[in-house]
Amino acid sequence: MKTAVKNRDGRGVSLLRRIAAAPHVAWSVLFVVVPLIFVAYYSFTDREFSFTLDNIAAFFTPRYLQILWRSVKLALLATGFCLLIGYPAAYFIARADAKKQKILIMLIMLPMWMNFLIRTYAWMVILQDKGIFNSVLLSLGLKPLKLMYNEGAVVLGMVYDYLPYMIMPIYSVMLKLDPRLVEAASDLGCNGFQVLRKVVVPQSVPGVISGIMMVFVPSISTFYISQKLGGGTFLLIGDVIENQYTANNLHMAAAISLVLMILLLAGMFVMNRFADDGAEGGLIP
Amino acid sequence: MNKDAERIIQLRNVVKSFDGETVLDHINLDIADKEFVTLLGPSGCGKTTTLRIIGGFETPDSGEVFFDGVAVDHIPPYKRPVNTVFQKYALFPHLNVYENIAFGPKLKGASGPGLTKKVQEMLELVNLKGFEKRRISTLSGGQQQRVAIARALINEPRVLLLDEPLGALDLKLRKDMQFELKNIQKRMGITFVYVTHDQEEALSMSDTVVVMDNGQIQQIGTPQDIYNEPKNAFVADFIGESNILDGQMIEDYVVTFSGKRFRCLDAGFGTRTPVDVVVRPEDVDVVSVERGMLTGTVTSVTFKGVHFEIIVDVNGFKWMIQTTDFVEEGAAIGLYIEPDAIHIMNKSEFSGMFGDYSSFSDELEHLSDVEEPEDDE
Numbered sequence: 001m002k003t004a005v006k007n008r009d010g011r012g013v014s015l016l017r018r019i020a021a022a023p024h025v026a027w028s029v030l031f032v033v034v035p036l037i038f039v040a041y042y043s044f045t046d047r048e049f050s051f052t053l054d055n056i057a058a059f060f061t062p063r064y065l066q067i068l069w070r071s072v073k074l075a076l077l078a079t080g081f082c083l084l085i086g087y088p089a090a091y092f093i094a095r096a097d098a099k100k101q102k103i104l105i106m107l108i109m110l111p112m113w114m115n116f117l118i119r120t121y122a123w124m125v126i127l128q129d130k131g132i133f134n135s136v137l138l139s140l141g142l143k144p145l146k147l148m149y150n151e152g153a154v155v156l157g158m159v160y161d162y163l164p165y166m167i168m169p170i171y172s173v174m175l176k177l178d179p180r181l182v183e184a185a186s187d188l189g190c191n192g193f194q195v196l197r198k199v200v201v202p203q204s205v206p207g208v209i210s211g212i213m214m215v216f217v218p219s220i221s222t223f224y225i226s227q228k229l230g231g232g233t234f235l236l237i238g239d240v241i242e243n244q245y246t247a248n249n250l251h252m253a254a255a256i257s258l259v260l261m262i263l264l265l266a267g268m269f270v271m272n273r274f275a276d277d278g279a280e281g282g283l284i285p
Numbered sequence: 286m287n288k289d290a291e292r293i294i295q296l297r298n299v300v301k302s303f304d305g306e307t308v309l310d311h312i313n314l315d316i317a318d319k320e321f322v323t324l325l326g327p328s329g330c331g332k333t334t335t336l337r338i339i340g341g342f343e344t345p346d347s348g349e350v351f352f353d354g355v356a357v358d359h360i361p362p363y364k365r366p367v368n369t370v371f372q373k374y375a376l377f378p379h380l381n382v383y384e385n386i387a388f389g390p391k392l393k394g395a396s397g398p399g400l401t402k403k404v405q406e407m408l409e410l411v412n413l414k415g416f417e418k419r420r421i422s423t424l425s426g427g428q429q430q431r432v433a434i435a436r437a438l439i440n441e442p443r444v445l446l447l448d449e450p451l452g453a454l455d456l457k458l459r460k461d462m463q464f465e466l467k468n469i470q471k472r473m474g475i476t477f478v479y480v481t482h483d484q485e486e487a488l489s490m491s492d493t494v495v496v497m498d499n500g501q502i503q504q505i506g507t508p509q510d511i512y513n514e515p516k517n518a519f520v521a522d523f524i525g526e527s528n529i530l531d532g533q534m535i536e537d538y539v540v541t542f543s544g545k546r547f548r549c550l551d552a553g554f555g556t557r558t559p560v561d562v563v564v565r566p567e568d569v570d571v572v573s574v575e576r577g578m579l580t581g582t583v584t585s586v587t588f589k590g591v592h593f594e595i596i597v598d599v600n601g602f603k604w605m606i607q608t609t610d611f612v613e614e615g616a617a618i619g620l621y622i623e624p625d626a627i628h629i630m631n632k633s634e635f636s637g638m639f640g641d642y643s644s645f646s647d648e649l650e651h652l653s654d655v656e657e658p659e660d661d662e
Contacts, residue, residue: 180375183342186362187369188389188440198388202379 042254055255064240064256071237074151075219078158082215083208085159086166091200094174108164116161120228123157124148127229149231157225165214173207209271217264293318293444293476294339299348301334308334310500311348316478321470323479325487326497332480333448339478340369340446367444368437373453374429376421382432383417389440407435410469427458438469444476451486463490484524488512496520517630521563522639528604529640532562540629543579543599547622551629561630566594566607568626577619586614596642603642
């Protein structure tokens, strides 16, 4: 996101370029930087707007830590399943011929054109006690299952919603993989599985890391999926933020958001250190 | 049968086409054990495809490939006793030099000091001692190329396939590597199958040269055979410089071209048979007009260091002659041709396409262009 770049002849940034970049800069400041400053400000103040660390301290109590742990656990599970499904899918798509690739990518992207809420409601229709899935079971003479309002349903919702974010970056790295490297590995004695393990997987690490971050981050902060498919029987960190917000306790909501953001940034930093060892090509530099 | 035993690779009637275009048209080729064989031809002649079929990366549409007399058509690359040095090397960017070279042996379970010693030997062989820990991206083209050779040779293949391995190197480095590769091949005593479009490279390194064009083998022979006894106008033109004239074999040892009769050393073509006559530029003597068997006018003179390259117009046909005597542009001279300088070829589909230097200036330009290594065929 460089807004100030040098001209090709190195004479600095022309006025025209400054003008062209101005809306972008203004947008970033107005909708990214200013709100973040507000979040930080609210985190460290009480209702009288005097400085306090109480909000931050409140987060590090068993009640919130337990919720955070549950959020991390479910987000990790969702990310793991996305990787498990998304990696082979990306590999398969990247190896298909150009025509098939276009169709398959379309099919992956298509659900994302529908509203997120509608997609989640669709799962409710399927999973309810008297939903589609249980109707099928009943008609087969089987006992209906309790499918909703548990952690499994929430993870399922997350996997369904965020799977494309796992597939796309891995697919883009796979596309760039030099087919000669696969041939070279095969020439040196690798069978099909070894080619995958020793050449394809190590080279796709940057895509995997991008995918993990792009799934994990929204998963850990989701609140809608857990409310609808989890039925509010348990809270995730996103729910807590929303609750505090709707209860008009903006300071606590801001504090939780800030801590979560810092934890995620730390996590991304560590992940990127891994990515440095791999080849280039991920979506996140 | 006994003869087959020393033939390590045999191709029988191999046909291959891509998108309906025939790339290989009934290729028959025998490769002997411990031989340096070069597949030589212009872009798109099918030489790389032939190599890929031997390596197992392509399957022929029809025909068969034998290793030691056993058909290998359905044996995947990793089970063949061959290793490949790829165009642009295809080294693994996520591994360092040591790990790249150790890749093959590790797959076969090698480890420990034995493996380290072996990798070190290989690095020594390709003059890269001390490069173990280097990342591939920090190596020059020449160094990467050496790593690629070491990575292939450490597996002790019976056959090493090399696909234009020197194509991306500059001229000086290429000459050095030609010499080194030939040495390595002699020392290790393994079969090399080498693909190139560079005729000089082919002549200086090979035991056997296979000249290909249009998906067909035009000639197989030693470098000397190919140069001295080209089978048709394509081979004569592709390998070195040639004056190729339309002629007629009157009887054994007598041929006519340019309206004159010449004695030659060729026989067995029958009587009054139309033929192509090849005379190499260095085999023509420049003499006075009175002594000349043919006479002509010098139209251009180029100094080449060792000799002059002159173009001589003889009744409309432009000869190229290499001579150490200076002659002036516009001078009338005589050409003298010894019987052993005349080489007779049967007429072929290539007759009349090559061997006249009328458009020499164009051709000179074309020759001085460094040919880009071809990416795919």
